[in-house]
Amino acid sequence: MRKNRRRNTIIRHIVLTLLALLWLVPIIWLVVTSFSAYDGVRYSKFFPEKWSLRQYNRLFFKPDSAANYPAWFKNSLIIGVFCCIISSVFVLMVSYAFSCMRFKARKSLMSFSIILGMFPGVLSMIAIYFVMKMVGLTNSKLGLILVYSGGSGLGFLICKGFFDTIPASLREAAKIEGASEFKVFTRIVIPLSKPMIVYTVINAFLTPWMDFVMARLMIRSRAPQDWTVAVGLFNILQKSLIGQYFSVFCAGGVIVAVPISILFLIMQKFYVEGITGGAVKG
Template identity: 65%
Template sequence: MKKKVGIIVKHIVLAFLAVVWLLPILWLVVTAFSGYKGINISHFFPETWSIDNFVQVLFKPDSVVQYVTWFKNTLVIAVFTCIISTIFVVMVSYAMSCMRFKGREGMMSFSLILNMFPGPLLMIAIYFILKSIGLTNSHLGMIIVYSAGSGLGFLIVKGFMDTIPESLREAAHIEGASEVTTLIKVVLPLCKPIIVYQIISSFLIPWGDFVFAKLMLNSGLSKDWTVAIGLYNMLDKSLINQYFAVFCAGGLLISIPISILFVLMQKCYVEGVTGGAVKG
């Protein structure tokens, strides 16, 4: 009886947490399909339903809503950051896992210490450095910053590479393969799950970032904004009563691509996380 009561209590707590977590998401979805543009706090579900908010977001840009332009900006930054960051992380992980050289242990320890330094404390310094070379209000500057320190996050990928038998690399070297050939033709094909994990992780950072993007893209030109900045601008007190439902529609649309990506690559993503945690 005591065990059954414990199970019931756990399920009640989990159900309560699920409701708390899902309620704001449900409200965002139903508000996006509302016929009322502002915040309707008198009814949870809208009295009238409409897809006008999605039509305005996608097909009727104005001085406030330029969603398609923001989406393109965000996609360009995220894709290039994803490619560059993944290459950096794979290269550093291979060097730390599969190669032996003087100072390797010290470099690993130093890299881990640097990786634990709070990123927000660096933002002001990074901003003034980029300003001095003319890369503020630039998508290129954001890509550089997002990608520059990505190699420090090598630990999980390295842990996965540690599980690959050393005999495979030795056989490749006996056949005359260089380190680059060994990485591309031997190690990478065995690292598909962790590569998928790294791609998704690298893509998500610029896709949903607001703080650094807001700091960098501060010229006031909405055509340069990312989706996060553009949606945040709709919550201004002078605009919220006309654009809150549009904000909800935009927030719903921006979540669809990454949700599809997660569903399609869920198996590889989970294998990458668990596999990379086997060894440090």
């Protein structure tokens, strides 16, 4: 029995190691290629023959008509930050309303919202585009912010499930003391929901930061300074440009991960504090 268990454990670890390698190899190749002195694509060798910071220098300090990464990064950061704030507020408010408040048609509205959220977003993209075009908000950061934030409240389900675990007696005690619904939300529910707030904030930032399809549909401008990071990096992969900008594309892909990593590192402390503080809600 011990031999069988040991053999099964070894087999599982070997399989997991192989899967991890399959997942890590493209990422490692992307990183090492970004430090290559060669501009194009090279398949003959995994590691570059000459190491250099030339691609990062081109990325940030030598923007041109094909690769204007500083402008792309700025546009994506502005859209991501505003969407993060607006979407997080929407999700938390909708989740609180469905979890802690009672009103007519509450269950019907919640069921309808869940069913509506099951439909792929791609089904509504064309309609959204024409609506935004009618009001003149295509090719603008404001239009993308409205598109990404407008339907964010439909992602309330996970957050609502967490709010359901907060004892109703805490809210009732606050209301007996004269607290309004807003004070109950901000003074009772929010401080006890730090882990869920962190989850909501990170998701709200990742959606606009990583999205390509909606950004490509909304931004029809041919001027590179109007694009987001995803649209700009995709444009570099054209056949006419990939031979000169592939290593720059890899460097841009590495830099894209930096804001996400910083956001996680900042929020990690609050995540741990939220878990330890939320463990004594009862």
